[in-house]
Structures are given as C-alpha cells and as structure tokens.
Amino acid sequence: MTYHEKHECKFVIGEDLAARLLRRFAPFVEPDPFAARSPTHSYSIASLYLDDDCHTLYRETLAGLPHRFKLRVRGYSDDPASPVFLEIKRRHDRVVQKLRCPIDRALLPAVLAGVPDAVPGLPPSKQAALRDFQRLQQMRGAAPQVLVRYEREAYVARDDADLRVTFDRRLAAMPESAPVVRLQDRRYALLPRRGLVLELKFTGRCPAWMLDAVQACELHRTSFSKYCRSLDSLHVLPFADA
Numbered sequence: 001m002t003y004h005e006k007h008e009c010k011f012v013i014g015e016d017l018a019a020r021l022l023r024r025f026a027p028f029v030e031p032d033p034f035a036a037r038s039p040t041h042s043y044s045i046a047s048l049y050l051d052d053d054c055h056t057l058y059r060e061t062l063a064g065l066p067h068r069f070k071l072r073v074r075g076y077s078d079d080p081a082s083p084v085f086l087e088i089k090r091r092h093d094r095v096v097q098k099l100r101c102p103i104d105r106a107l108l109p110a111v112l113a114g115v116p117d118a119v120p121g122l123p124p125s126k127q128a129a130l131r132d133f134q135r136l137q138q139m140r141g142a143a144p145q146v147l148v149r150y151e152r153e154a155y156v157a158r159d160d161a162d163l164r165v166t167f168d169r170r171l172a173a174m175p176e177s178a179p180v181v182r183l184q185d186r187r188y189a190l191l192p193r194r195g196l197v198l199e200l201k202f203t204g205r206c207p208a209w210m211l212d213a214v215q216a217c218e219l220h221r222t223s224f225s226k227y228c229r230s231l232d233s234l235h236v237l238p239f240a241d242a
Contacts, residue, residue, distance in 0.1 A: 032154035050142035075181035101129040109179040147176040164201040173230035
C-alpha cells in the first residue's frame with residue numbers, strides 16, 4: 001500500500017487572472033487526458049465526504065492541525081457501470097498524501113457499512129487501501145455528510161504527468177447521508193462565489209515555470225477546503241457557535 005505524495009498550493013483568483021496564468025502555463029502544459037475530451041478541457045467531479053456526528057474532521061481542518069486526514073468517495077459519472085473511488089487524503093504540514101481505491105459503485109453501501117472483504121477480486125495493494133479506508137472510517141465513526149460537486153479544468157505538464165494545474169469552478173453542495181455519489185441532483189445548491197480555485201500540484205521542488213508565474217502574478221497562497229466551505233454554506237453544523 002503506497003500513498004501518493006504531493007505538494008498542493010491553492011489560490012482563489014478571478015477569471016481574468018486565470019486566463020492570464022493559462023497563457024503563461026501554455027508552453028509547459030497540455031490538457032489532462034480525461035479533460036482533453038471536452039472543448040473546455042473540463043470535467044465534473046462529485047465527492048461524498050464522510051465525518052462523525054460532531055464533524056470532527058471538519059473541525060480539525062478548520063483548526064489547521066498539521067496532521068489530519070479526510071475520507072471521501074469520488075465519482076466522475078452517473079453511469080451505473082462507472083466506478084467510484086475511495087480516497088484517504090492525509091496532510092502532514094504542507095505535504096499531501098493520497099490513497100485511492102476504485103470499486104464498483106453498487107458495492108459502496110457494503111463498504112461504508114464496514115462489511116469485511118466487501119469488494120472481492122481486488123489486487124493486494126488496493127485491498128490494503130480498502131481496509132485502511134474502512135479502518136479510519138470505523139475509528140472515527142464517520143458516515144456520509146455532504147456531497148460536493150464542481151467543474152475542473154485540468155492540465156498536466158508536458159514532460160511530467162505528476163505536475164498538474166487545475167481550475168475549479170461552480171462549486172455546489174448538498175447534505176447527503178446515504179452511501180451514494182451522484183452528479184445530477186436538484187438539491188445541489190451553488191455556493192457563494194469569491195472566485196475560482198487554482199491548484200498547483202507537484203512532487204519534490206516546485207518547477208521554475210510554476211514559481212515564475214506565482215511571483216509574476218503576485219499570487220497569495222490560501223487555505224481552501226471544499227468540504228469546510230460546503231458545510232459552512234449549507235449551515236448543517238450541529239454546534240455552529242462552538
């Protein structure tokens with residue numbers, strides 16, 4: 001079982017600055033293979049976030065604890081035949097580690113119910129990832145809390161697919177307690193917009209072309225959690241004044 005380790009730098013910016021940055025990035029990046037299918041180089045993402053009844057994972061993120069994690073289930077389509085992805089996202093100071101396991105979406109209720117060996121036939125590394133997801137879920141008493149949806153415009157470096165530039169727009173959310181991941185639902189509410197979210201992702205050192213763009217455009221790194229922003233906007237916290 002291997003966590004994929006990266007640095008993630010987030011910035012909340014306007015559309016004009018996004019266009020300016022994309023022009024600077026153009027010589028170094030190309031559309032993500034999945035995004036390349038769309039003329040806007042974008043695709044939709046839905047993530048089901050898990051937490052306990054007191055929203056402890058939310059509170060740890062809000063407090064900026066240097067060592068924390070999130071549990072979510074991600075989907076890219078409502079096609080019943082398309083998989084969903086169990087994800088553990090750990091943060092150790094400024095380093096982000098991700099562990100991912102694809103499963104048949106029909107098996108998601110059994111997985112979130114803690115059924116052992118709920119997904120037969122997984123290779124050993126993915127089976128270990130599944131067990132770690134269920135272990136953390138049970139340790140925290142985590143259950144589905146909210147569905148978050150957004151549009152991602154995505155690019156990868158021409159010479160290194162681990163270097164990514166993404167622009168996230170149209171963030172929407174809805175409360176959800178069922179073990180489902182869906183893109184289409186009338187209950188989704190668009191969240192108040194302060195701009196789009198730019199993410200620069202890299203392993204090791206930040207490449208010069210990314211750093212040059214950050215400095216030239218005077219970008220200011222910010223902390224931005226889609227899960228926390230969604231809960232705040234939906235007003236679903238049980239202890240809002242705590």
